[in-house]
Amino acid sequence: MPFDWNRYATLADEWKESQRQELLRCSISRAYYAFYNSIRIKKGIPTKKQPHKIVIEKLSENNDPEEIELAKLLKDLQEIREIADYDGVQEIDGRYTERFFTRLTAARELCLEILP
Amino acid sequence: MPFIATPPPTESTEFGKGKLNPQVQLIYSISNKPDMSNSALESSCVFDFWKSNLTSKVLTDYNLTETLVEYGIEISDKEEVSTFLSENPDLIELILISKKYISKYFEDFKLQLDTHQDSIDGFQSLNLFILNNLTAEAALKAERELFRGWLLPYYAKFDGKLNIREKYSNAF
Numbered sequence: 001m002p003f004d005w006n007r008y009a010t011l012a013d014e015w016k017e018s019q020r021q022e023l024l025r026c027s028i029s030r031a032y033y034a035f036y037n038s039i040r041i042k043k044g045i046p047t048k049k050q051p052h053k054i055v056i057e058k059l060s061e062n063n064d065p066e067e068i069e070l071a072k073l074l075k076d077l078q079e080i081r082e083i084a085d086y087d088g089v090q091e092i093d094g095r096y097t098e099r100f101f102t103r104l105t106a107a108r109e110l111c112l113e114i115l116p
Numbered sequence: 117m118p119f120i121a122t123p124p125p126t127e128s129t130e131f132g133k134g135k136l137n138p139q140v141q142l143i144y145s146i147s148n149k150p151d152m153s154n155s156a157l158e159s160s161c162v163f164d165f166w167k168s169n170l171t172s173k174v175l176t177d178y179n180l181t182e183t184l185v186e187y188g189i190e191i192s193d194k195e196e197v198s199t200f201l202s203e204n205p206d207l208i209e210l211i212l213i214s215k216k217y218i219s220k221y222f223e224d225f226k227l228q229l230d231t232h233q234d235s236i237d238g239f240q241s242l243n244l245f246i247l248n249n250l251t252a253e254a255a256l257k258a259e260r261e262l263f264r265g266w267l268l269p270y271y272a273k274f275d276g277k278l279n280i281r282e283k284y285s286n287a288f
Binding site: 050052053056060063065068069071072075076078079082086095096098099102103106 | 276
């Protein structure tokens with residue numbers, strides 16, 4: 001049975017209000033992957049070479065304004081997630097996490113509208 | 117003025133030091149861009165040089181990043197931004213006109229340019245951050261209105277190589 005990526009989202013929700021930076025970082029990372037994988041699966045893209053880039057390109061290929069906006073939001077989220085995963089200098093605090101989740105919520109809503 | 121095909125200059129020119137190489141001055145004196153209809157020109161090494169090097173070299177020469185800073189844009193890494201823009205000169209005009217459009221959606225803001233390289237795919241892009249102290253919801257709303265109202269066709273045209281994104285800053 002395939003893994004349910006929403007379990008990542010559940011973990012992310014549990015950690016996103018934490019005062020511990022390591023949990024905020026994990027929360028951002030898991031929430032991103034839950035969302036990214038949901039779009040990747042909806043678009044029928046396997047996890048082979050350059051999957052993130054391919055998902056973003058796939059969303060942009062029809063020149064549909066809403067899909068292009070979703071591609072942009074996904075790329076934004078990816079970049080914000082990369083800082084949480086790799087940048088040990090930047091402090092990941094509640095404000096940073098809140099901005100990530102605000103963007104993620106907007107992206108999820110747009111995704112539900114255009115990729116039901 | 118007749119076209120003179122001469123070998124491209126080496127990298128030891130005075131580019132980037134505030135002084136144009138005489139050969140580049142010559143190309144510029146012929147026209148701002150070599151005539152594409154001229155087959156001799158198209159096949160010449162000077163044309164190849166113009167295509168591959170002139171734009172970036174001239175931009176460096178005119179100190180593009182300093183111009184952007186004077187325009188009110190903070191730049192985290194001038195060398196990286198300069199290199200990226202010299203490889204993607206079509207983005208410069210877009211950056212320069214962006215302030216006018218951003219000010220329609222954001223009241224108090226500062227601009228910051230930074231390159232980004234994807235850690236997995238290696239794809240490089242340029243981020244123009246709108247530094248602001250709005251709430252997360254208000255800032256994202258304004259950013260999305262800016263995207264839908266202005267940036268979207270350019271974002272698509274340049275394959276996301278220039279992104280404009282809001283970012284919190286307490287420097288207000």
